Amino acid sequence: MHEARLYQKLEDDTVRCSLCAHRCTIREGKQGVCGVRINRGGTLYAATFGKVIAEAVDPIEKKPLYHFLPGTLSYSLGTIGCNFHCEHCQNWHISQQTLEMEALRDLAPEEGVERARASGSASIAWTYNEPTIWHEYPLAMGALARKKGLGTVYVTNGYITEEGLREISSVLNAFRVDLKSFSDTFYRKVCGGRLQPILDATALAKELGMHVETVTLVIPGQNDSMEEMEALIRWVLENLGPDTPMHFTRFHPDYKMLDVRPTEIRTLEKIYERAKELGLHYPYLGNVGGHPYENTYCPACGGLVIERSGYSTRIVGLEDHTCTECGGHIEYVSKID
Template sequence: MEMKPHSEGLTRRDFLSLLAGVGGALCLGCMKGANSSETPRPLPAEKTAAFHPARFWKAESGAIQCDLCPHGCTIKPGETGFCRVRRNDNGQLVSLVYGQPVTVNNDPIEKKPFNHVLPGSFAFSLATVGCNMTCRHCQNWQISQAKPGDLPAYNWSPEDLVRQAKTAKSRAIAFTYNEPTIWTEYVLDTAAAAKTVGLPTILISNGFIREAPQRELAKSLLAYKVDLKGFSEKFYRDICGASLQPVLDGMVRVREEKCWLEIVTLVIPTLNDDPQELRQLAKWVLDHLGPDVPVHFTRFQPLYRLRNLPRTPVETLEKARQIALDAGLHYPYVGNVPGHPGGNTYCPHCGATVIRRVGFTTELVGMKDGACAKCRTAIAGVWS
């Protein structure tokens, strides 16, 4: 499809709102464990423009066909694709955000959320701008719907990023907040640099990506979290500007590549909370991914373009979790409800509590060497 060039940017009001830290993802230089005197300052927006050769494209009739995500944008010279960060520069596709994170933070890994990966650890988390979806409920819309040059950015090579993560004493690097798919080149190069020093990498994604780049990513990562926005094509089309089937296909590929997978579904009142749809979702996960893939049913907060809707009732999340348990899934969760027992991990065999959570605080209360301390059933996950 042919994409028009993007010209809209952030208003001053949007920028000030951005700096207030909506969604908890916008804490520039706020790195637990790092020496603040050594933390680089972000460069002004006008000084951060940088081009880097992009991958996953081909020339087509005087334009460029981008093969990174299912949008398959046909990009004319001087224009960008749907994501706003990949441009046709005189017949070559370039990334406008390589090495240009606009936000970094040392987050609890449970914030991603990963409940079965290195519990209690911190992940050095970063984002650029742009996205290949237009979700009406996006909590980080000020960065995901921005374009290069709207915001100040760091100028960090993959090696710089790894050094910052080591300084912050992070256990992993997380590509998160906006959609890392659209900066795949930076992700892959950083993952390679991190591997040389034994630092794992994790990806938080909408899963809207084509096969070749996704398989390469999955081979490079320790863990891959997919936001399964809903379980209908109508929801994806009307609310997210995308489609469901490529996301489903992609999760199967992640499992095939032996990369740890967790799923998050933000349950939005009246839009994707129908019990029958949730049953279909749970059955699909069981049939195609298996019972050990964690599924987080998280609470919606009125944000961005869906401020007219109420918060998700806790009872709705509890019902979603029970639907998943009844379907045969071992690790369904209630999310965004701090202290709720549905946020704990239970042994799928004997029912004992093995990990207790309150917010992002984690306590291993009944697990030893990756197994239930009571009955010795293995608990699926990446524990060390």
């Protein structure tokens, strides 16, 4: 197996992983919370390096990323494991799987890049499960991808250490992060983690020059109070800026939350409208196909600049980064340097 990065060797063949915010101390023969970083004889191994379970060519809007190479395709890869155990996980069948899963197959970094190019994709996204715990693989593939002019994307829960984020930042363009709640209690109870490391990582990703978009799955009775949503929006405004796209998505029952009802669309609309009032330029609703709040509007004049229906995208009032109606600036990533 592939030796891991970012760990310390301790006494008695014990190691401490410093990749994610759990900072697991792992005894010989055991694995971290993620289930895929394993201590064998005092050496930490990344057991899923080059092991893929999900591969697809998706519209970039499916990530969702609305201001990063809009209208393009993204070659998307996932493996097994996660450093969270969210009760509402929609990909639990792979995120909570073990290494014995027979569907895992080999895909070398070089081959992944070539498959991405052959697909006509403008970027590679590590997604479906948590990419942080796959660190060595995106690091290797990302370096090759950048040389070929491809963009690179993490679809992440953000539970990564400063060390891990600084290292992967050298090959990463976009950080699409779940801000699942603005409550530490929610994170501890529902996800098995903490809020502050995610806020720290998200702010650092912005500081390091990555394109950042946030997603919050709005769950009835769990994180849907307007007070909490306002606090979250204010944090984004203060720490990431008003041009940060924030996606508020509709919850559907899944995994261990089958008894929770879907989110009322009016609840999402109220959050969207409050975000606009607070000064956020680009709020969006998700999992509400065909809703006008999926579109991008000019923050200066309100004119429609990007129209979306499902995952199809049509630029209607935008030339380069300029609104054709009023000349206002629209912030988005149009190309990879």
